[in-house]
Amino acid sequence: MSNSLASAAPYAPTLPARLPLVAAALWLTALLASAAPWLGELSPLALLQAFAGFNEDSYASVMAHFSWAPRVAMAVLIGAALGLAGAVTQQILGNPLASPTTLGVAAGSQFGVTVASLFFPGLLAWSADVPAILGGLLAIGMVIALTWRLGFSPVTVILAGLVITFFLGATNMAFLLLKGEWLGNLFIWGAGSLVQNNWQPFQDLWPRVIVLSFLMLLLMRPLQLLQLGETSARSLGAKVAWVRALALFLVVLLSATVVSRVGVIAFVGLAAPVLARLLGARTLGEKLVWSPLLGAGLLLLADTLAHWASTWGDGSLIPTGTTTALIGGPIILLALQSIRNTHHMPGQASNPPGFLPRRRSASVIAGVLLVLLAATVVISMGWSPGLEGWNWTAVTNWDDAWVWRGPRMLAAILAGVALGLAGTLIQRMTGNPMGSPEMLGISGGAALVMVVVVLSGIEAGRTVQILAATLGAAGALGLLILLARKHRFAGNQLLLGGLALYVFMDAGLRLVMAAGGTQASKLLNWMYGSTWLISETEALSLMTVIFAISTVLAIIVRPLTILPLGDVSASSLGLPVARARLALLLLAAVLTAAATVVIGPLSFVGLIAPHLARVLGQQTVGRQLIVAGLVGGVLLALADYLSRIVVYPNQLPAGLLAALVGGLYFLWGLSRHGKA
CATH class of the missing domain: 1.10.3470.10 (ABC transporter involved in vitamin B12 uptake, BtuC)
Structure with a gap:
């Protein structure tokens, strides 16, 4: 018996070779693509030295130090942070489609900053993180409240998260259309841009990312217990609700901190953990290591593509958030292949519905609706505000009013x-x-x-x-x-x-x-x-x-x-x-x-x-x-x-x-x- 156990030990899951190979290829491609425009003016060694300092006699060296190097560093830092946040989110919910973007955290953070810009500008002057964090907490709180009773099933969570994203996006758009002269720059920021002109934003951000990431890693052991299921995790002493709440709070803090600095960088937090899993990362430890590495490489490559598109185009800015969002659709479809419980859709439960209205005559209901429609038409054509206040347009003048109101x-x-x-x-x-x-x-x-x-x-x-x-x-x-x-x-x-x-x-x-x-x-x-x-x-x-x-x-x-x-x-x-x-x-x-x-x-x-x-x-x-x-x-x-x-x-x-x-x-x- 002991011999058989001893012989079984070496067959523990091993990391597939394709995972480090793909990660290395992604990083190499991203770095070469990012450095390519500079190699004609600076040597590879001089370009590497641009991260530490610059040659004041070389304009290219100065530009590389204050523009290219901090942009690369910011892309790597944010990509790693979002990759880690996505891996933790998927572990918490047991959902391969969960991420700060699909749960509405990014849209909520932008909504918080928008509201603060209009009504509480002093709060933004004190800290841009606070309204972003409050908005992110609002969004993810709505998702949790709506899907808690459905067991966080993948499809339901994603539907709730994306509809919350649509709803908050529509609210943001209403503010933009009404107050465009105040919010125009805010929505340029909201598209997600990593353009840098000094090292200060990176220096402000990296300590916060490191601290929040370290706190997430401290939760690794209780998060591992969640894989056993809620009942088993509780029997082993894990406080499941507290672990989930604390981990999600850290995810919101990390994601909102990133959004408050550079805008919405979409779907990196979804793509990195999905790619890590598809390439062979099985244990939580492997996912928490490889998701940040893949996220950093993905965002650096996406940012380089955005920079190239801006250069090749008419000079207008192509936001990094646009190029990262373009990978979101394929990643969702790719991740769907691994979902087995997509039958848990709202309204598809096997039990009978709890609310069945009494049947009513279709002709009576249709008649009432037609009367309401006719009343709406009459009010719309006749009762409207004008330069001299509210007034009633006589029926004899409806021919003139039709041109403006009728079509x-x-x-x-x-x-x-x-x-x-x-x-x-x-x-x-x-x-x-x-x-x-x-x-x-x-x-x-x-x-x-x-x-x-x-x-x-x-x-x-x-x-x-x-x-x-x-x-x-x-x-x-x-x-x-x-x-x-x-x-x-x-x-x-x-x-x-x-x-x-x-x-x-x-x-x-x-x-x-x-x-x-x-x-x-x-x-x-x-x-x-x-x-x-x-x-x-x-x-x-x-x-x-x-x-x-x-x-x-x-x-x-x-x-x-x-x-x-x-x-x-x-x-x-x-x-x-x-x-x-x-x-x-x-x-x-x-x-x-x-x-x-x-x-x-x-x-x-x-x-x-x-x-x-x-x-x-x-x-x-x-x-x-x-x-x-x-x-x-x-x-x-x-x-x-x-x-x-x-x-x-x-x-x-x-x-x-x-x-x-x-x-x-x-x-x-x-x-x-x-x-x-």
Whole structure:
């Protein structure tokens, strides 16, 4: 027996050779790429000496010492810090997709700095870390509160974290649109830039990073016990709740400290631990060693690419946060391959729902909604503020008022109908009441192509915008189909694939905010649903599209009724599941793309409308489609009216108002499912 144990000992897990080889190759590539522009002016030895001092007789040496060397040092320090924070976060939650970015910490920190800049500037003068830390704690606290009862399942945590990120981002954008003259530089900073002109920021940051990293490493032993499960860890004396709380607090401190110095550096904390695990790091000790090393190499390479892009372009700054965000989408999709419990989605529990509204007459509910819609139209056309205060526009003058108020109101109503229908299709198709058109990433694809058009310098009129948005939506749909085919278009993979596409849109948005200019302002207004750009022709074209698709919806009631029963039951009833899901996905994509051109890529109306239709007692597919379409129309008509009057004479994008309300509704709905 002892011989067999002795012979088994040497077969403990060993570190694969590919991990140090890949890490070394990554570092070598990043260092060579970073040093390449300087090698024509300085020798390798002189470039290395630039970290310690400079030759005052050599301009290149001075520039390397005060610009290149501190930028390289800052990239290595921050990349290592974020890699360690990501590894600890994934260990705490047992979630391979967890990171400071996907949990909303970075967006929360930026939100804290934004609020402090507007309302508490004295706090920023005292310390930029405090508002960033408070914002990060707010974000991660919301994620924990919403997903605690669901056991921190990977998909639910990521959905909650990214929706909190969207919601806080929309709030930040509202501040930017209202106070752009004060916050413009703040949002350039928020895109994430490692540009340095002296060593002072590095010298201020490195002691804090070292101390916080050391405190994290002190938690290594109790964190290892979490791998055994909560019950086993408690039986061994670990205070699980305290360990999690303390470790997450240190993660927020470290991440927020970085954000307060250089802005949002996205997805390094996700990419580094995922790569370490995929390359063979198995134990917690190995992950805590190799994640910082890979994070430092990744960020140095990403920062070098951002610097090259700035040099090769027209001279405008390309933020490092943009290049790091571009790796986030592929990393999410790569990490999904290792997730086994993606079935833990909100609303997919096997137990019966705790809330089933009483059925009500569809004709009565539809009639009430039509009356509300008509009242909203009358108020929107007639009762508005002007130069002499609030006044009523007589019906006889509505012809003149229509030019300014009519097309945008009609387009908002139609976009709401389209999103209500698309949301119902998606929720029925995936069996997930937390699904929405925004989560498919189709509207994100439309927005991404719009970003490319603006950055290319093309004069983007409304025709070009519509064509670009349609092309982007179609491309995102095609990519989504390729990603989800392997899983027979299952709901979880569709939603997470869509979220990965949104990561790319976020990268483009940060790039636009950093670039600034008139075109960027127009694009940002469109992306958050500026209905004042709509012409009467465009509104009528949207009406034609929606009417055409509505005629098709009459024949898909049966597939939508059967699909929630599950693949096996649906197939046994003669439904070709994969083809049915593909057809429904196409219909939802066309509706979403049409609405995105009008209302922007993020409004959450497609999430709210089907829910409200169900709350109003419409359980069958056909009735839910009709009522959800009407609810969506009422919601966006009201949002368009409020966007005109809330901050008059300024205007807020209607889609932004809808996104703020919709984000709150999403989080509230997630918490209800958690309690169930």
